[in-house]
Amino acid sequence: MIIRSSNRAVRPLTAAAFVLGALAAPALATHAAAQMSMPQPPPQIVVTGRGEVQVAPDRAQVQVGMETQAKTAAIASQENNKKQTAILAAIRALGIPAAQIQTLNYSVMPIQRYDEKTQRVVIEGYRVSNIVQVETDKIEQAGPIIDAALTNGGNRVAGLDFLVKDRAKAQETALTKAVESARRQAEVAAKAAGGQIAELLELNINEYERPQPRAVMAMAKMEMADASAPTPVSEGMATIAVSVSTRWRFTK
Incomplete structure (x- = not known):
């Protein structure tokens, strides 16, 4: 028998096609059921934070x-x-x-x-x-x-x-500030979305940013009039910074 639809001829399905369809149906149903039964991850908020501390070079x-x-x-x-x-x-x-x-x-x-x-x-x-x-x-x-x-x-x-010779204490302070900054951002984002943050799911501490040295170049004095004057230097302050990336669970 030939069934016509929209002026097109559709060939009759073979027995093999019926068998394959019959075998595939249970597998597709099982896959769909497995997807429905998989637990969905909770809503999350991902933010980064940065903290820095000014220290005097030594x-x-x-x-x-x-x-x-x-x-x-x-x-x-x-x-x-x-x-x-x-x-x-x-x-x-x-x-x-x-x-x-x-x-x-x-x-x-x-x-x-x-x-x-x-x-x-x-x-x-x-x-x-x-x-x-x-x-x-x-x-x-x-x-x-x-x-x-x-x-x-x-x-x-x-x-x-x-x-800066000993940066450990300054790094700890910078890390604390970075985590606090990340938490504040997550709280603000959660409140704007009509909820709040729950527990911290993940915290990654990125590599500490070494304080950038202040490079100072000097010119040879040659025969300048003020050649006897001492070379002035100013060490200023060094910045020690650290950044973190965090994931928080979001709840309504």
Whole structure:
């Protein structure tokens, strides 16, 4: 028999199709029943919170050094070593222990120029750079360290960073503020939605944000009129921050 509908011919179903349909029906019913019986997760509110604390730095890192140029690498290195020795002696004379003075970078690089006539790279000389890092727990020594380097032949101040040695207590305070901030946001959101928050379902503490050092660059004094004036420094305040992500159960 052919059944026609909307001017289309529909072929009669085979016995195999009836059998497959009969087998699939119970499976579909079971799947639907399983979905209906699965417990639905409770309504949730997901928020993030951030807390930060301002602390006074108690440690300084000063990076100073010498850069020289000469026709040969040997001459540039010899001149650099001579002046760097004087710089280190002046820094140690301030009472800085040798253990707090570390060579941070030493490099020898050719000074190159492209010759248009010969179409070749020409080495005109060599540049030697030597940078040392000096650490001190006395913030007030940062300026004298820079002065000691510049007045003894140094011509590079790569950076001045103010750090915090013990951040544990400040991190705990910042974490408390972050969680409190997240809870307040969740409470406000729940109230706006006509309900309230119940228990905390999840709390993730993100990596602590290290206080950003305040990098200070200094210029070589050369022969300026105020070359005898001490280098002024101001450590300011460091910010220690932490963020958290939370999930709270929402109830009406």
